[in-house]
Amino acid sequence: MLSRAGITLRTKLTLLAVASVAVTVLATFSLSALHYWNARDREYTVAVDRIEQAAAVYADRIEDAFRLIELDARVLAELPTVTDLAMADPGAARSQLSDLRSRLGAVFAGLITVRPAYTQIRLIRAADNWREIVRVNRSGDDVEVVAWDALQIKGAEPYLAAGDRLGAGQSYFSRITPNRENGQVTGPPTLRFVRPVFDPEGAFFGVVVINADYENTLLSAQPRLAPSDRVTVVNDAGDYMVFDNAEEPPVMRFRADPDWVPPLGLVVDGPQADEGPLTVLNDRLLYRLPIRPGAAHQPFDHQVITEYAFGSILSQARQTLPAEALLGTCLVLLAGAVATVMGGQIVHPLIRLNARIQAARDTGAPITFPPGEGDEIGHLADSFTALTNDLVRENTRFHAIMEGAADAILTLSPDGLIEGLNPAAEALFGWPAEQVTGRPVQTLMPLELSVERPAVHRGLALTARRRDGTEVPLEITVSASEYAGVRQVIVVARDVTERHRADRAVADLVAKLERSNAELDKFAYVASHDLKAPLRVIDNASRWLEEDLAEVLTEDTRESLGMLRGRVARMHRLLDDLLRHARIGRHEQPSREVTGEEMARDLAALLDPPDGFDLIFEDSFLGMTMLNTPLQTILVNLLSNAISHHDRPRGTVRVSARDLGDEQVFTVADDGPGIAPEYHRKVFEMFQTLKSRDEHESSGMGLAIVAKYLTLAGGRAEIGSDTGRGTEVRIYWPKSGAGTTQVAA
Incomplete structure (x- = not known):
């Protein structure tokens, strides 16, 4: 059928199909190009944000590592023990200085144990050409408090040149140099932090110096990386460390190494290009971020360089090209069929799609469009839906991050x-x-x-x-x-309210501990001096009275004076035992291993058992190796109790031992009177005796001292006895903690 212009309907449909194909092809490729460039820009922006955030996170972690060193040095410099050493007369008794040094060495050792990057902590006195007062070394997992005779003079060290010019609250990091001992290089490149110490009068005393392994300090801030990421931290000397998934573990590259090459993006021995923090170099996207120094002066600078493969940024966008090409081909093939659909059939899907887009715009929900329409409108709707839903997902992800x-x-x-x-x-x-x-x-x-x-x-x-x-x-x-x-x-x-509250709680606990120690020291002084002085006066006065009134004294009065002096002696022993009990656990004393035979000889010499008593050490005891301190004190108290509380002129006390793997069991058994079960716990309390002190002279502190030693060491005691004959006391002593032992001062 022909139209009025002589053009058949078939021709019009063909022309419509051709026009539709041309328009569809143009629209498809335009949409694909727009989709590609939008995806590329979006991925590029995400990549930039990602490497900026990675740089900021790692820079913060390195800054935190440096600030932790500053905070530790400040806390150590303000310790009361450091103040006591600053106030102490260098010519004072060595025992007094040794006690202060031991206490400070224990604090230094405790801190260096929980700081894997620290290799040395020292207190250095400015006098005597910068002499070390306390030094704690770390080698691997071993921590050593250096003896006084091994301490060094550090006046020639460059990092101390400005130490005596520091004011209150000032501090600094020295340049990164290899560790030196006695003028010789003995360790890796070391980061040193110097904090001044002043006495209570404000006079400069010396410095606290923390040495940290430079490489381990950077490793402690190691970031978590995605497979395509790489982070480089570099200082102004050209030393750097690269973190990526190809090199495990990361290795420090020092400028002085023969195989050193500059890291990507760093210009050495020349001016840096002024390209801003974000650059593209060798098909990689680089972001440089300087690390902000802390409050202390730093004679070196660091920067973090984060990298991302540029090809990875565009990979997702490129992956969409085949899909878009396939989509375009399908649309071209279907264009002829779509051209045959009349106006109403063409407009109707467009109206439905528009309605769904408006609904999604109002609600913010993803667009849903029924698949299977089989025409260009359906495919166009799918493409637009995918693009729009990508934007919706990004917006939803952003809001989820903000909300969560x-x-x-x-x-x-x-x-x-x-x-x-x-x-x-x-x-x-x-x-x-x-x-x-x-x-x-x-x-x-x-x-x-x-x-x-x-x-x-x-x-x-x-x-x-x-x-x-x-x-x-x-x-x-x-x-x-x-x-x-x-x-x-x-x-x-x-x-940071909880953090501040925790800081205050720690400060309160430290203050309470200091007060408790001060009160205990005061008690020890009173017990050893003030309380004993009146006892000596009473004892002397009773003897003078006995001498002056010798002619008029009766047997009763002489007995009363003797009883008085006996009570004085008992009180004197009680004070000594009480003081010994109070001092247990306040000082560390090296303990060495001895054989059972050595221990048996020492115990026999200390006890000197009276005639009629046999002290027998069994082979199980003689063949065992044990710590001499404080086991000797514990066994002396147990054996003394067994002998002194025996109710017969002759008796036998046996000592045996067993090894249970993680602990040793020592048994002291006698054939004296038994102990009723209801008293098995009570005898380990202070001032407890089963007989009147008039019947048996005792302070009641011997087993209390044993119990305190066991409590500090994590051991325990058991009594095997009843009201019949014989008592067996078993001591369970853990093997852990060998080498040093808490003993009474």
């Missing part, structure tokens, strides 16, 4: 006006987001920003005020970003 973040996050305009808050920020400050949006950030916290260039802060401490008027301490990070030509300031705030 535990820290408060605020977005600000460059001039400091609040643009948004996440739920954590609403909970922290007590303000709904809609009520503070558009208001100055000073509504929530005292933060000042420059309109031209907002400052970037990390770890900034502020005190904010909630809506209810209460104050809350914060640690905040301020960063700036720019997207689509719009600048924005991001503030991340963390509530």
Whole structure:
């Protein structure tokens, strides 16, 4: 059938099909190109954000490692023991100085044990050409408190040149150099931190120096990396360490190494190119971020270089090209069929698609379009749906991060006006987001920003005020970003109330411990001096009375004076035992291993059992190896009890031993009177005796001293006895902790 113009309907449909094919092909390739470039830009932006965040995270971790060294040095320099050493007269009794040095050495050793990167902690006195007072070394897992005779003079060391010019609160890191002992290089490149020490009068005494293995310090901040990421930390001397998934573990590359080559993106011995922090080099995207120094002076600089393979950035976008090409081919093949569909059939799917797009726009939900339409409109709807749903997913992911973040996050305009808050920020400050949006950030916290260039802060401490008027301490990070030509300031705030409370609790516990130690020292002094002085006066006075009144004294009065002196002697022994009990566990004394035969000889010499008593050491005891301290004291008390409480002129005491693997069992058995079960625990308490002190002279402290030694060592005691004959006391002594033992001073 022909039209009025002589063109048949078939021709019109063909022309319509041709026109439809041409338009479809053009639209398909335009949409594919737009999709490709949008995906490329989106992936590039994500990659940039990723390497910027990786650089910031690792830079923060390195800064935290340096700040931890500063904090440890400050705490050590302010210890009371350090102050006592600063006040002590260098010519004072060596025992007094040795006690202070031992206590400080124990603190240094405890800290170096929990800091794997630390290799040495020292207290150095400026007098005597910078002489070491206390030094603790670390070699692998071994920690050593260096003896006095092995301490060194450090006046020639460059890192101490500015030590005596430091004021209160000042400190510095020295340059990174190999560790030296007695002028010789003995260790790896070392990071040293110097903190001054002043006596209570404000006079300069010396410095606390912390040595840290430079390589291990950087390794302690090792980041977690994705397969295609690489992070390099480099100092101004050209030394660097590369973290990636190809080199395990990371190795420090020093400029002095013969095989040293500069890391990617670093110009050595020449000016750095002024390309800004973000550059593309050798098909890799690089981001450089300087590491901000802490409060202490640092004679060196660091920067973090994060890398990302540029090809990986475009891989996802390139992967969409075959799919888009296939989609275009399908649309071309179906274009002729679509051209035959009349106006109403063509317009109807478009109207449905538009309605679904508007509904998704209003609700924010992903677009759903029924598949299987079989025409170009259906495929076009699928492509547009996929593109739109990608954007919806990105927006949903962003909101999920903001909603789920535990820290408060605020977005600000460059001039400091609040643009948004996440739920954590609403909970922290007590303000709904809609009520503070558009208001100055000073509504929530005292933060000042420059309109031209907002400052970037990390770890900034502020005190904010909630809506209810209460104050809350914060640690905040301020960063700036720019997207689509719009600048924005991001503030991340963390509530550090619990951290402050924990710090105060630690300070309170330290203060209580110091007070407790001071009270115990005072008690020991009173017990050893003030309380014994009146006893000596009473004893002397009774003897003078007996001499002066010898002619008129009767037997009763002489007996009373003798009883008086006996009570004085008992009180004197009680004070000695009480003082010994109080001092247990306050000092460390080296303990050595001895054989059972050596221990048996020493015990026999100390006890000197009276005639009629047999002290028998069985082969199981003689053949065992044991610690001499404080086992000797424990066994002396047990054997003395067995002999002194025996109710007959003749008796036998046997000592045996067993090895149970992780502990040793020592048994003291006698054939004297038994102990009723109800007294098995009571006899280990202070001042407890089973007989009147008039019947048996005793302070009642012997088994209490044994019990305290066992408690400190993690051991235990058992009594096997009843009201019949014989008592068996078993001591379970753990093998752990050999080498040093807590003993009474």
